[in-house]
Amino acid sequence: MDPSLYLDRNTWxxxxxxxxxxxxxxxxxxxPFVFLDPLYVLAVLVxxxxxxxxxxxxxxxxxxxxxxxxxxxxxxxxxxxxxxGQTPLFLxxxxxxxxxxxxxALRIDITVIxxxxxxxxxxxxxxxxxxxxxGIPYRFAFAVSTALRLVPTIVATGFAISEAQRSRxxxxxxxxxxxxxxxxxxxxxxxFVSTIRSTNVFSMALESKGFGAGSKRTFFLKTAMGWRDVLxxxxxxxxxxxxxxxxxxxxxxxxxxxx
Amino acid sequence: MKEVLTMWRHTQMVVLVALSAAxxxxxxxxxxxxxxxxxxxxxxxxxxxxxxxxxxxGPAGAWGAAIGNLIGDFFGTLTLGSIGGFVGNFFxxxxxxxxxxxxxxxxxxxxxxxxxxxxxxxxxxxxxxxSVVCATIISWWVDLxxxxxxxxxxxxVVLNNAIMGIILGPILLLALYPRIKxxxxxxTEIMAPEEVSASGLRRVGNILVWIGxxxxxxxxxxxxxxxxxxxxLGIGFVVGLFLVLxxxxxxxxxxxxxxxxxxxxxxxxxxxPERAG
Numbered sequence: 001m002d003p004s005l006y007l008d009r010n011t012w013x014x015x016x017x018x019x020x021x022x023x024x025x026x027x028x029x030x031x032p033f034v035f036l037d038p039l040y041v042l043a044v045l046v047x048x049x050x051x052x053x054x055x056x057x058x059x060x061x062x063x064x065x066x067x068x069x070x071x072x073x074x075x076x077x078x079x080x081x082x083x084x085g086q087t088p089l090f091l092x093x094x095x096x097x098x099x100x101x102x103x104x105a106l107r108i109d110i111t112v113i114x115x116x117x118x119x120x121x122x123x124x125x126x127x128x129x130x131x132x133x134x135g136i137p138y139r140f141a142f143a144v145s146t147a148l149r150l151v152p153t154i155v156a157t158g159f160a161i162s163e164a165q166r167s168r169x170x171x172x173x174x175x176x177x178x179x180x181x182x183x184x185x186x187x188x189x190x191x192f193v194s195t196i197r198s199t200n201v202f203s204m205a206l207e208s209k210g211f212g213a214g215s216k217r218t219f220f221l222k223t224a225m226g227w228r229d230v231l232x233x234x235x236x237x238x239x240x241x242x243x244x245x246x247x248x249x250x251x252x253x254x255x256x257x258x259x
Numbered sequence: 260m261k262e263v264l265t266m267w268r269h270t271q272m273v274v275l276v277a278l279s280a281a282x283x284x285x286x287x288x289x290x291x292x293x294x295x296x297x298x299x300x301x302x303x304x305x306x307x308x309x310x311x312x313x314x315x316x317g318p319a320g321a322w323g324a325a326i327g328n329l330i331g332d333f334f335g336t337l338t339l340g341s342i343g344g345f346v347g348n349f350f351x352x353x354x355x356x357x358x359x360x361x362x363x364x365x366x367x368x369x370x371x372x373x374x375x376x377x378x379x380x381x382x383x384x385x386x387x388x389x390s391v392v393c394a395t396i397i398s399w400w401v402d403l404x405x406x407x408x409x410x411x412x413x414x415x416v417v418l419n420n421a422i423m424g425i426i427l428g429p430i431l432l433l434a435l436y437p438r439i440k441x442x443x444x445x446x447t448e449i450m451a452p453e454e455v456s457a458s459g460l461r462r463v464g465n466i467l468v469w470i471g472x473x474x475x476x477x478x479x480x481x482x483x484x485x486x487x488x489x490x491x492l493g494i495g496f497v498v499g500l501f502l503v504l505x506x507x508x509x510x511x512x513x514x515x516x517x518x519x520x521x522x523x524x525x526x527x528x529x530x531x532p533e534r535a536g
Contacts, residue, residue, distance in 0.1 A: 104406065144330075146277035148330060150281035157285075
């Protein structure tokens with residue numbers, strides 16, 4: 001079972017520099033916040049989905065659709081309760097609060113889908129390289145990329161240990177909640193020890209290869225910003241500027257709502 | 260808090276960051292949680308990991324918990340809210356090791372193996388406080404960006420962290436501490452005293468963290484329940500002030516005395532065979 005969202009496709013989005021994709025991700029976290037009117041936020045959602053279509057990344061929506069729907073429903077309910085408006089709808093719910101809830105639900109889903117597209121088109125190694133090129137210290141980026149790389153291995157180890165313990169009679173389903181929680185100890189301890197045991201050998205292997213010996217290092221994976229990256233960044237900057245201009249001109253607001 | 264930066268000099272600590280993060284993220288996936296709101300909120304066994312890695316690996320555990328939570332979001336829901344999760348989980352693992360020695364006098368055994376009644380009591384208190392601080396940070400952030408109201412997330416996040424920390428944490432520490440010590444991987448054995456903040460005002464720091472954590476949560480709940488604007492100046496500003504207090508307290512807590520105590524203990528253990536010989 002591979003928990004990674006990365007899809008190995010050959011699209012122009014995949015070929016963008018990881019820094020470009022990181023800036024686009026940050027931009028997609030900001031763009032939904034420009035508007036409050038659900039119709040405008042819906043337009044941003046359509047834009048994100050179109051970008052995902054171009055990146056051939058929308059197949060991953062099958063893995064997260066339940067999270068998207070659950071988040072949306074809970075968000076609409078919460079803001080309908082905590083917000084207030086001027087037009088009564090039913091019971092204690094006002095129309096403006098409901099619309100605000102829908103807008104926030106769309107915002108959250110946009111950020112989740114944008115994150116999914118980023119992870120679907122960016123390999124773990126590219127994430128690490130991108131962080132280093134953005135000025136993040138190499139050791140931190142190394143820790144992040146190593147952790148990303150090890151997760152599938154530890155997941156597999158976790159499943160194997162779980163099956164082994166179940167075959168020895170471990171029953172995780174019976175008992176009250178505290179008993180069931182405590183039964184996870186025979187699963188967690190072996191996973192922990194088997195992983196941490198390799199720390200000293202791992203450290204020696206790194207230092208024998210010169211880890212941290214110098215302040216600068218070269219990389220096997222070469223990345224560089226090309227004309228496509230510049231074009232995409234300029235286009236997105238123009239889009240964001242246009243959205244902000246529209247918002248300042250009074251478009252995309254939600255009248256009558258108070259939080 | 261200089262040890263959160265100086266720790267990066269040690270390759271073992273860098274590796275411990277990576278492994279702690281990977282363990283935290285990975286355990287989220289195969290070990291199902293106990294549903295609170297089916298499909299939406301679960302109590303997850305993995306939530307005990309930050310307390311354990313914080314007490315065993317110190318600053319490496321703090322960075323590992325933060326990065327691990329972020330990587331867990333990579334496999335599910337990476338959003339702007341993930342920033343709150345990163346910072347919240349950093350403090351969830353940081354506060355246990357920072358606050359631990361504030362409850363012991365000089366000369367007392369400060370090993371983090373919860374093998375006594377006092378150590379267990381200290382662990383429970385710190386676990387609850389760290390859970391409250393983590394929940395306050397996350398709830399404050401998602402309220403500030405207008406995602407979810409403060410009062411809707413605080414209690415659930417506190418319970419999610421504290422329940423697992425209290426039930427699983429001590430058992431994991433008792434099982435893991437001897438092994439990690441045998442591997443020579445306790446943070447107090449890897450780092451040098453001069454790399455860790457001194458703790459001249461640790462009692463003041465301890466009090467500030469308690470006031471900041473509990474005060475911030477209480478203030479946020481009161482403002483949220485009395486109808487002040489979620490996401491407005493009320494919660495964002497007031498709770499933010501309490502979080503600053505928590506941060507100041509964390510800076511004052513130190514941690515050097517734990518490293519010095521570990522050095523003394525290692526020195527005593529090494530001289531025992533010599534005396535026996």
